[in-house]
Every structure is written in structure tokens, then in C-alpha cells.
Amino acid sequence: MAxxxxxxxxxxxxxxxxxxxxxxxxxxxxxxxxxxxGGAARLVARPAxxxxxxxxxxxxxxxxxxxxxxxxxxxxxGAGVPRGGEVVLSLRRLDALGEVDAAAGQVDAGAGVxxxxxxxxxxxxxxxxxxxxxxxxxxxxGGLTAVDAGGRRALRHGTMRARVAGxxxxxxxxxxxxxxxxVLKDNAGYxxxxxxxxxxGTLGVITAVRALLVPRLPxxxxxxxxxxxxGEAADLLARLRREAPSLECADFFLDDGLxxxxxxxxxxAPIEPRPPVYLIVELAGRGDVTSELADALGDTDALVGADxxxxxxxxxxxxxxxxxxxxxxxxxxxxxxxxLPALAGFLDAVRETVAQAGALAVLFGHLGxxxxxxxxxxxxxxxxxxxxLELVAECGGTISAEHGVGVAKARWLSLTRSDAEIAAMxxxxxxxxxxxxxxxxxxxx
Amino acid sequence: MAxxxxxxxxxxxxxxxxxxxxxxxxxxxxxxxxxxxGGAARLVARPAxxxxxxxxxxxxxxxxxxxxxxxxxxxxxGAGVPRGGEVVLSLRRLDALGEVDAAAGQVDAGAGVxxxxxxxxxxxxxxxxxxxxxxxxxxxxGGLTAVDAGGRRALRHGTMRARVAGxxxxxxxxxxxxxxxxVLKDNAGYxxxxxxxxxxGTLGVITAVRALLVPRLPxxxxxxxxxxxxGEAADLLARLRREAPSLECADFFLDDGLxxxxxxxxxxAPIEPRPPVYLIVELAGRGDVTSELADALGDTDALVGADxxxxxxxxxxxxxxxxxxxxxxxxxxxxxxxxLPALAGFLDAVRETVAQAGALAVLFGHLGxxxxxxxxxxxxxxxxxxxxLELVAECGGTISAEHGVGVAKARWLSLTRSDAEIAAMxxxxxxxxxxxxxxxxxxxx
Numbered sequence: 001m002a003x004x005x006x007x008x009x010x011x012x013x014x015x016x017x018x019x020x021x022x023x024x025x026x027x028x029x030x031x032x033x034x035x036x037x038g039g040a041a042r043l044v045a046r047p048a049x050x051x052x053x054x055x056x057x058x059x060x061x062x063x064x065x066x067x068x069x070x071x072x073x074x075x076x077x078g079a080g081v082p083r084g085g086e087v088v089l090s091l092r093r094l095d096a097l098g099e100v101d102a103a104a105g106q107v108d109a110g111a112g113v114x115x116x117x118x119x120x121x122x123x124x125x126x127x128x129x130x131x132x133x134x135x136x137x138x139x140x141x142g143g144l145t146a147v148d149a150g151g152r153r154a155l156r157h158g159t160m161r162a163r164v165a166g167x168x169x170x171x172x173x174x175x176x177x178x179x180x181x182x183v184l185k186d187n188a189g190y191x192x193x194x195x196x197x198x199x200x201g202t203l204g205v206i207t208a209v210r211a212l213l214v215p216r217l218p219x220x221x222x223x224x225x226x227x228x229x230x231g232e233a234a235d236l237l238a239r240l241r242r243e244a245p246s247l248e249c250a251d252f253f254l255d256d257g258l259x260x261x262x263x264x265x266x267x268x269a270p271i272e273p274r275p276p277v278y279l280i281v282e283l284a285g286r287g288d289v290t291s292e293l294a295d296a297l298g299d300t301d302a303l304v305g306a307d308x309x310x311x312x313x314x315x316x317x318x319x320x321x322x323x324x325x326x327x328x329x330x331x332x333x334x335x336x337x338x339x340l341p342a343l344a345g346f347l348d349a350v351r352e353t354v355a356q357a358g359a360l361a362v363l364f365g366h367l368g369x370x371x372x373x374x375x376x377x378x379x380x381x382x383x384x385x386x387x388x389l390e391l392v393a394e395c396g397g398t399i400s401a402e403h404g405v406g407v408a409k410a411r412w413l414s415l416t417r418s419d420a421e422i423a424a425m426x427x428x429x430x431x432x433x434x435x436x437x438x439x440x441x442x443x444x445x
Numbered sequence: 446m447a448x449x450x451x452x453x454x455x456x457x458x459x460x461x462x463x464x465x466x467x468x469x470x471x472x473x474x475x476x477x478x479x480x481x482x483g484g485a486a487r488l489v490a491r492p493a494x495x496x497x498x499x500x501x502x503x504x505x506x507x508x509x510x511x512x513x514x515x516x517x518x519x520x521x522x523g524a525g526v527p528r529g530g531e532v533v534l535s536l537r538r539l540d541a542l543g544e545v546d547a548a549a550g551q552v553d554a555g556a557g558v559x560x561x562x563x564x565x566x567x568x569x570x571x572x573x574x575x576x577x578x579x580x581x582x583x584x585x586x587g588g589l590t591a592v593d594a595g596g597r598r599a600l601r602h603g604t605m606r607a608r609v610a611g612x613x614x615x616x617x618x619x620x621x622x623x624x625x626x627x628v629l630k631d632n633a634g635y636x637x638x639x640x641x642x643x644x645x646g647t648l649g650v651i652t653a654v655r656a657l658l659v660p661r662l663p664x665x666x667x668x669x670x671x672x673x674x675x676g677e678a679a680d681l682l683a684r685l686r687r688e689a690p691s692l693e694c695a696d697f698f699l700d701d702g703l704x705x706x707x708x709x710x711x712x713x714a715p716i717e718p719r720p721p722v723y724l725i726v727e728l729a730g731r732g733d734v735t736s737e738l739a740d741a742l743g744d745t746d747a748l749v750g751a752d753x754x755x756x757x758x759x760x761x762x763x764x765x766x767x768x769x770x771x772x773x774x775x776x777x778x779x780x781x782x783x784x785l786p787a788l789a790g791f792l793d794a795v796r797e798t799v800a801q802a803g804a805l806a807v808l809f810g811h812l813g814x815x816x817x818x819x820x821x822x823x824x825x826x827x828x829x830x831x832x833x834l835e836l837v838a839e840c841g842g843t844i845s846a847e848h849g850v851g852v853a854k855a856r857w858l859s860l861t862r863s864d865a866e867i868a869a870m871x872x873x874x875x876x877x878x879x880x881x882x883x884x885x886x887x888x889x890x
Binding site for chain 2: 101102103104105125126127147148150154155158159161162171175176177178179181182183184185186187188189190191192194195197198199203215216217234235237238241242243244245246247285286287288292337338339340341366368369370371396397398399400401402403404405409413416417418419420421422423424425427428429430431432443444
């Protein structure tokens with residue numbers, strides 16, 4: 001089927017105004033925001049509902065046209081943009097957002113609903129979405145689910161996987177599966193929704209999610225603690241897990257990254273003398289979380305922020321890493337996971353490896369999840385990326401924690417997954433998408 | 446391969462003393478504890494570790510011998526006992542239990558570790574397993590995971606699925622997949638562990654689990670509230686979700702079930718005049734959960750138990766339903782899930798349908814999960830079972846919530862799952878177990 005024939009077929013489904021074939025109309029869908037990934041799309045289709053998505057997928061299947069599902073286009077691994085010649089299937093118009101089911105603590109959200117909109121709906125019902133990260137105004141529920149997004153609150157509430165009470169998806173053959181009954185316990189057959197979470201659009205197109213909300217926890221306190229090393233930070237985290245059940249976040253950063261932030265924001269050092277490692281923790285609850293924190297910290301020195309401005313001021317030191325790095329240059333960003341006992345050795349090895357390549361490594365992340373964001377400034381090519389991912393594999397970690405594999409890391413998947421696992425993944429992919437039309441090249445090279 | 450040839454091959458793997466071929470040795474593995482399901486096994490193999498499990502699975506594959514994995518044999522749907530002629534693969538000897546990783550809040554447990562042992566190990570480290578139910582002393586971690594077990598605390602902590610930070614499993618070809626890195630966030634490729642959770646031994650044999658623990662919550666309070674109907678109970682649950690973030694359980698029972706319990710235990714009615722519906726809730730936290738409960742209940746009348754004895758006394762009214770029903774006769778037990786808005790109508794319809802069959806329905810369950818345990822006393826055959834499951838389907842529920850599908854409900858799976866979903870499940874099953882040797886007849890008829 002020629003491109004114009006497919007375009008006409010899709011226009012019959014979604015309306016001519018929602019099939020974008022001209023280059024300047026396609027452009028915003030063709031490149032990711034980091035500008036590292038992208039390609040020319042055959043066309044962009046913007047269905048309005050699940051039935052239209054199913055019809056578009058079926059028509060593309062008939063035409064043998066590959067599909068790249070796209071949400072808010074905030075991904076960092078090239079999974080949501082074309083490599084060249086695919087149909088981009090934008091889910092942004094699927095933005096229906098239901099009323100909160102207060103007894104079940106759940107809400108139905110279309111794939112195109114932004115995280116910010118979901119959070120607002122949850123808060124209006126006296127509940128909370130339980131997940132948050134910086135791209136909240138653009139990132140969509142469908143994308144969050146397809147990639148199993150994380151963020152700093154995963155320590156307490158789990159990743160997006162834990163927030164999915166059910167979902168609806170279109171399979172490669174155009175069939176629709178729908179498991180949004182609102183029943184928390186449901187083990188009638190294989191959990192296909194669980195398989196789709198984190199599959200990055202390669203096994204099905206997620207069209208709607210029934211999100212499981214969490215209680216709103218109004219009392220919050222933040223502490224910044226300087227530590228002599230990552231091992232000390234892990235020991236303190238262990239104590240907080242045991243003594244402070246209201247623990248919600250435990251992020252870390254290092255002194256050289258902090259220096260970038262301090263220079264960028266023109267701030268003085270928060271702790272003198274400067275420690276090599278910083279742990280920032282947040283407790284959230286209904287009762288007196290400040291005394292819970294004080295009891296758990298014991299005689300450990302900490303900068304404590306109890307009111308909103310102070311909490312923001314402390315978090316800013318961690319959150320401004322991204323913009324401080326961006327101000328210093330274009331970084332290679334690798335999102336990896338490392339078991340805590342191996343973390344100190346991993347961080348040292350990364351700094352050394354990156355320094356040998358004449359580049360600078362800025363390292364920070366979510367300590368509670370073993371999730372490290374490796375930012376490499378000044379590297380040429382992707383040799384350093386490969387070297388860092390090999391260090392991850394050597395310490396038993398994962399080459400992707402919360403950003404996904406996408407096309408960026410597909411060729412390195414075998415560093416983290418065994419031959420038996422990859423063979424099983426390929427078997428599942430072939431079973432559900434025998435003609436390989438869903439997001440080819442993502443996850444599995 | 447003749448049975449004795451296979452027995453010799455397996456004896457070479459696990460040792461002659463762990464291949465049980467004589468009828469009296471096999472017997473304890475051949476019938477489930479409810480005595481509703483079972484059959485003669487070809488033999489029972491009791492491997493000691495993952496390598497032996499892999500070798501046994503491979504040898505059975507070579508011999509074309511079907512395998513039924515078995516844990517503590519506490520299942521209720523016949524998924525863990527032979528139907529006739531299978532090899533029973535007992536995982537109970539895989540009972541290694543690691544030290545708690547306090548910083549990650551995780552512990553490695555072999556498939557044969559009992560829930561009680563896991564709970565004890567977690568408590569000794571100042572943490573909690575986050576899951577509990579009556580069969581804790583026999584039910585094993587492998588079985589809990591294979592069936593995605595629930596229990597009353599799933600309202601807060603999720604089902605077993607949420608407690609699995611990773612697992613190791615043997616696939617049908619004898620390959621081993623192992624994802625127990627201890628890293629909470631790991632989206633490098635499809636989440637095969639998530640697919641295996643709840644697959645009831647039909648896609649792989651779970652050999653070990655890395656369990657994600659939760660904070661220990663020392664302060665607890667229980668309240669029993671009499672209500673005019675299920676709708677009122679759902680409204681109160683919605684209020685508690687919003688106002689009492691320490692909410693951990695919200696179970697319900699009805700006055701006729703309570704009467705069975707009161708007769709059985711020779712107790713007076715706890716609330717007069719007798720209400721039709723009872724809600725029993727538990728809050729758990731670190732702070733003053735009693736005042737949190739009082740604030741959330743407002744002017745709602747409740748019997749409150751703050752100390753251990755009073756909490757136990759209140760919970761006994763709910764928990765003794767099982768033994769009171771057993772004392773009254775052999776019940777058909779159906780574990781189903783129903784969306785809360787449909788629950789009142791469902792309960793009425795079940796009572797009416799069961800009464801028309803000349804039988805008695807005793808109904809109770811976990812309100813927060815929409816999980817109803819339907820106990821039918823005095824029914825002949827399984828016509829009433831079918832009728833109840835059809836009522837479940839009519840209200841958009843699930844025919845299995847926390848017990849699984851097994852062989853008991855496999856023929857009714859299409860009541861809950863669409864043709865598209867079942868086709869996808871069959872495709873996944875064929876992809877991972879092309880010769881159908883893993884637990885044939887369970888889940889998919």
C-alpha cells in the first residue's frame with residue numbers, strides 16, 4: 001500500500017485533519033525533546049478514542065506499516081519517536097479523565113492525560129497520585145505506564161507498575177483487551193496488563209489506565225544530611241526504613257555535582273566542612289513527622305526543612321542538578337540501577353572510567369531504589385556509554401531503571417538480561433506481534 | 446520413556462530418596478487439603494535447589510511428561526495437585542532464607558519458605574512481610590507468588606505481586622531466568638517476573654523470590670461498625686481512605702454469617718440492634734492511630750479495640766467465619782471480585798440464586814478490594830457455582846480474586862476475560878511452553 005493510500009485509509013478512521021503528512025506538521029512528533037533521537041515519520045495519526053486506535057493499528061497491520069506509539073514525547077531513550085518511515089500513533093487526544101472512585105481509591109485516565117492532570121484530579125478528591133517527576137506537565141499516563149516510570153517517590157509507593165489497577169490496550173492484531181474493573185485483586189488468568197507495563201509500546205498500545213491512588217499525606221518534613229560515603233548513606237537509609245515508616249524519598253548526590261548546582265544558582269554551600277556524599281530524605285504522613293524524623297535520626301546532624309519554603313530550598317539542591325548540568329554542556333544521560341552494596345564501588349569506577357575518557361561524570365539519584373543517573377559531560381561518541389553500562393553489568397545492576405531501553409540501549413540489553421531471558425522476551429514479542437509492527441527496534445534490537 | 450525410566454533419570458538428579466513412586470509415599474502430594482481436587486501422580490520429585498529443578502524440568506520435557514509444581518499444598522482451586530499421571534514437582538526443599546538487606550528492605554526466599562518464616566525473618570529485622578493470611582504456616586513463598594495471593598492487608602500493601610522485587614524461575618525448556626538484583630526500579634526489557642506472578646505454574650516454575658518488605662507499624666487499632674447496607678459501608682470506606690492514611694484492612698460480613706459464628710463460638714451479638722452489614726477496619730502506624738481513627742469516624746458508632754486482646758476479639762468475629770461454615774457442612778467456596786458500586790446488587794442476587802437452589806450462601810470478604818468469599822452450604826453438583834460466577838460476570842467482576850483459576854475455574858475463564866484476552870494468553874502460553882508440559886489444564890482449559 002502506498003503512503004497516500006494508507007493516509008487515506010487512516011483519514012477515514014480519524015478524520016483528515018488528524019492524519020499529518022506534511023513535513024512541517026509532522027516535525028513536532030519526529031524528534032524527542034533531548035534532540036538525541038528521531039527520524040522522519042511516514043505520517044502521524046491522531047486518533048480520538050480506543051476504537052479509532054484499534055482501527056488504525058489494524059489498518060497499519062494490513063499495510064505492513066510499522067507503528068511508533070507516542071504520548072507526551074518526554075522520553076529519554078528514543079522509544080516514542082520514529083527511526084525513519086514509521087507511522088507515529090499519537091495518543092494525546094485520548095485525554096478523558098474520569099471521576100475518582102473514592103471507595104476504591106481509583107480513577108480512569110486516558111493514555112493522553114498528563115501526570116499533572118491526574119495529580120490534580122486525585123488531590124481534588126483528597127487523595128494523591130503517588131507518583132511525581134519533573135516532566136509532569138507533558139508526560140502522559142500512557143507513556144508513564146508503557147515505560148514503567150519511577151521518580152523519587154517510588155521508594156514508598158513503587159513505580160508506575162504499582163499504580164496501575166488495570167488498563168486497556170490495543171494489541172497488534174487490532175484486538176482490544178480491557179481490564180479496568182476496579183477490583184484490586186484479580187488473578188483470573190495471566191496478568192497481561194502487568195506484561196504491558198514497561199514494554200514500551202512493543203507488545204500493545206496502551207489506551208487507558210485505571211490508576212490506583214494513595215492517601216494524601218499532608219504533613220511533610222525534609223532533611224539534608226552530609227555523609228562520609230555511600231556506605232554511611234546506606235546505613236542511615238536502613239535505619240530510616242526501620243524507624244521512620246513515613247519515609248517517602250531518599251535521594252543522594254555528590255559534592256562535585258553540588259558544586260555545579262551552587263555555581264549555577266549562586267548559592268553558598270549548605271554544609272561546612274563539605275562532605276563527599278549528601279542524602280536528602282522526605283517523610284510524609286498525617287501525624288507528627290518532624291518528631292518521627294528526629295527520633296529516627298538520633299544524633300545525626302541534619303539540615304531540616306519543615307515548612308514548604310525550607311523543604312523546597314533543600315530539594316532545589318538535588319533537583320537543580322539537571323539544569324546545572326545542561327548549563328555546563330550537552331550530557332549523555334544514562335539511567336541505571338545498582339544494588340546498594342555495590343554502589344560505592346560503582347560510583348568510583350564510573351568517575352575513573354569517565355575521567356580516563358577526558359570527560360566529567362555527574363552522579364546522583366534515588367538511593368532507596370539503587371537508581372543512579374549518570375550524566376557524562378564532554379564525551380565523544382558512545383564509547384563511554386558502553387563502558388558505564390558494562391560497569392553496571394559487572395556489579396549486577398540494570399542498564400535501565402526508570403527511563404526504559406528504547407532504541408538507545410537495545411543493543412546493550414544482553415548486559416543485564418541472560419540469553420534465557422532474552423529468548424523468552426523474543427518468544428513473547430513474536431507471540432503478541434508476529435509481524436513486528438509495534439515499535440520495531442525498541443527494547444529488542 | 447516408561448515411568449520407571451523417568452524415575453531413574455530423576456533419581457540421578459535429585460537422589461533416589463527424593464523420587465517418590467510408591468502410592469503411600471505419593472499420597473500426601475496427590476490431594477489438596479480441601480479434598481475437592483486431586484489425582485494419581487506418575488511420581489513426586491523433590492529437588493533441593495534451582496539447578497535440580499531445571500534438570501528435572503528438562504528431563505520431563507525430554508520424556509514428554511507433564512509437571513504440576515507444588516508448594517505448601519494450601520491452594521483452593523486444584524492448581525497444585527495432579528489431575529492424573531503428572532509428575533508432581535515439590536518445591537518445599539527450596540527453603541533457603543537469606544538475611545534481610547536492611548537498606549533495600551528486601552530478603553531472598555526460596556520457593557519453599559513458608560509465609561510464617563518470611564514474616565518472622567522480616568520482624569527480626571524491624572520490618573514486616575506486608576502480607577498475611579490464615580494458611581501462613583504451610584503456604585509457601587513460591588505458591589503465594591504463583592497464585593498472586595492476597596489476604597486482608599492487600600488494601601494497603603497490594604497483593605503478593607507488589608511484594609515481589611524480583612524472582613528466579615525455571616522455564617519449560619529448563620532455562621533459568623533470574624532477576625533478583627535488589628534494584629527496585631528495573632525496566633530493562635519485559636517484566637517476565639510480573640508475567641509469572643499469578644500464572645499458577647503454567648509458564649514457569651518459580652524457584653526463589655526476592656521479597657520487598659514494608660515498615661513495621663507497631664501501633665494498631667481495630668473498629669467494628671454496624672451499617673445499614675453495603676452502600677453505607679462503601680461510603681465509610683471512602684471516608685477512611687481520605688481521612689485515615691493508616692488504614693490497612695477493611696473487611697465486611699453480613700448478619701446471617703455472623704449468626705453462624707456466634708452459634709459456633711457461643712458468643713452474644715456484639716452490636717444490638719443487629720445491623721445487616723458489618724465493617725471491620727484496622728489502622729496501623731507509628732503514631733496515634735486511635736485518634737486518627739476517631740477523627741475519621743466522626744460520630745459513627747463503632748466498637749473499638751486498641752489493645753491486642755480487644756483487637757483479636759473483634760477480628761475473631763470475621764475470621765471464625767471459615768470454621769463456623771466448616772462446622773455447618775462442606776461448603777463450595779468461590780473467591781470472586783466485584784466492583785464496589787455493584788456489590789450490594791451482587792450480594793442480593795447471590796443469596797436469591799443460592800436460595801432457589803435450596804442452599805445457603807454465606808458471604809464475607811475484603812471490602813477494600815471488592816473481594817467476596819462466597820460460601821455455599823448444601824448445594825449439589827456445580828450448577829450453583831456456575832450461576833454465581835455468571836452473576837459475577839454480569840456485574841463486571843472477576844471469577845477469581847486471590848485464590849486463582851486452577852482447574853476449578855478454568856472452564857469459566859471466558860466469563861471474565863474477552864476472546865482477545867484469552868487468545869493473547871494462549872499465545873503467551875504457547876510461546877513459553879510450546880509442548881504444554883507445565884501444569885496442563887490449569888488456568889487455560
